[in-house]
Amino acid sequence: MNDSPGWATPGSSPSDGEGSHGTQPPAPAARPSGDGPKWSAEQPPPGQWSSPTAGQTPPSAPGQPPAGPQQGWGSYGGQQAGYGGYPAPPGGPGAGYRGAAVKPGVIPLRPLGLGEILDGAVATMRKHWRSVLPITLAVAVVVQLASVLMQKFAFGDVVLDQSDTASLDDQINALGATASMTLAEMFIQLVGTLVATAMLTMIFSRAVLGQASTIGGAWRESRSQLPRLFALTLLLGVGTALLIGVLLLPAILAGSVGLGVLGGFAAFGLVLWLWIKFSLASPALMLEKATLPKAFSRSWKLVKGSWWRIFGITFLTNLITGFVAGIIVLPLTFLGATLFGGGIDGLAEGTGSASWGLLILTGIGGIIGLTITMPMQSGVTVLLYVDQRIRREALDLELARAAGIENYGTGATAPPTGG
Template sequence: MNDSPGWATPGSSPSDGEGSHGTQPPAPAAQPSGSDPKWSAEQPPPGQWSSPAAGQTPPPAPGQPPAAPQQGWGSYGGQQPQSGGYPAPPGGRGGWNQAQAVKPGVIPLRPLGLGEILDGAVATMRKHWRSVLPITLAVAVVVQLASVLMQKFAFNDVVLDQSSSASVEDQINALGTTVSLSLAEMFIQLVGTIAATAMLTMIFSRAVLGHASSIGGAWRESRSQLPRLFALTVLLGVGTILLVGVLLLPAILTGSVGLGVLGGFVALGLVLWLWIKLSLASPALMLEKATLTKACARSWKLVKGSWWRIFGITFLTNLITGFVAGIIVLPLTFLGAALFGGGLEGFADGTGTTSWGFLILTGIGGIIGLTITMPMQSGVTVLLYVDQRIRREALDLELARAAGIENYGTGTTAPPTGG
């Protein structure tokens, strides 16, 4: 049995709409008015949400003999498949019964709304803060410490001399040093963010089932996928740069401003579209233990038909986290400039931005902002992934079984809540 708290690789993707054992699923029942058309009435094979504890078998259905240990969750919470190979969705063939939605963890096991996704991310931060906050706090401290030291001891000594007396070689060397230091700082931030994202993904996946995770457990469960997550992040970044460069190249070669504006708008649209299409690749890679190619393909299929919805939720999340970070960082930045940076004049000309007082205050603001906003963004991404799989692949059946909920999907399940 898989020890991972997440999903095993789904094999032939349930998003493809193919049934198991080469059989075609029965025709979906008519959906009631107001139900989500993307909710799968066919109930395709699950993506094998893994057991939260190795060797633990789910409780048998009433009147049934105990099940033998098996690899993964092969059936649907004790419910026997119908003649076509798929059980009915929770609440009956007509669709989802909202009143019967169980909530073993931070979200109910049904298609989620915007408020439920945001609330699930905040609830995880609140209920499992002993695991979440130390991770993000440690990463934020390392990132901000590197930034402060770079600004104080490195960037302060690098000056691009604009006078005619400075040789071209000196200016190139200064520019090269600045670029090298910037890349070093970005690398530190990248590594810290990737490590935090990987561990937070595991914590949120367990929180969906109502189970807590330790920091050490989250690290052990995520470290095997860290090289792939790093490669995925770098690949997306390099791909974005190459795409923008190709679209702006004609304007650079011809010196046309109009062509540059057109190329910029096209590049912005394509980058945004691809960013959303691949936004679920990170949780797919971590929770399904997938390769880079399979993770990107999974994200592409899960986002299909829901691009605008995922874009809206992602944009709103970034807007909220940006606002929260702003109200924390900006006051401390202006306070540091007023007390230690020579006021607005020193802040404007850059002479006051290298004093210890200014750097420490802005660093504290950055630490607080990252500690709060990083888990919020990671949590929304993971819950969007779970929501899309519930809508398309009936993942709620696997989640209910992994959470130990009996008779889920039979219409007789009590709606317990947990945390």
């Protein structure tokens, strides 16, 4: 088993004061005593995370004896967590050491910039399309097929009569039927998306090391965590609904529109903040084989101090994928409405929304859009998780060892570049 994310699992993180579950390399020959320097709140920018050359003596931390040229790994848990066996220099891991970062896979092993994260996601989709494309295509076909059949045979039979003569029972029954079918459609989409996310997480974690993945291998590595991933997603959804309900309840009880607007803004801000704080829980759950509480805790710690950066990258990714999906789905929807749905008026009035031609063209657009955007979103989330662990926990040491890079941190020699 490879000792890297997605296989033997990193297990507990350095920030939690526990060692990795995988096989550990030999400890350095000597370690200075004391608690050692703490991580800095300011992390080094991309392009400045590299190892000292062989034989070089790095600067010692304040209050610590000089460190000699050692090899191996620094220990975890904040006790002399270092880089290539050296104590962490002042300013955070990797600060003060300059040089070229190695790149065994789709990203260099150092803190990443926005462009490198997006490029890594696209590079994985391009280089490993034989594994990525069938997964996302199969999920997109199932999701869109369910949506088309629901709209044709279920929603088409439900009529919401808004006239004054309509009875209250008829309206309630129609609304209940619509809500039930909508929930069923959302459940199918949720299950498909979770399966794709779980398998794509494993593919992207291997792509970081330059290793190829198979569909069967990704399924075997991810299936044991699928129930927990489903529970995690369900908890996030239920928690969001409860939080919104609690903040809007005073306005509903008081019948105040102004209080409702205030509660809505408060709910939006709090939900957004918590959503970003827990945005890395999914890759932590899958790659560390963590429990639900551990996954939430890991995400909270990794996002701490980087909320705005992760929010910006996540927002930009959703903006890009939304735009890409829009330019694919909207033209096919308008074409279907023009040819089969009575034009724009028929689409607006809903008279042509159940025609086979419109539904099929819209479904084809949805399949293409999901096939492209789903791996992009999953890839950015996984690479954000890897980036944060490199910045905070020197995960590049473990990744370099798993990628077969010799003497990483002391003038490393990279293996042939993979993809």
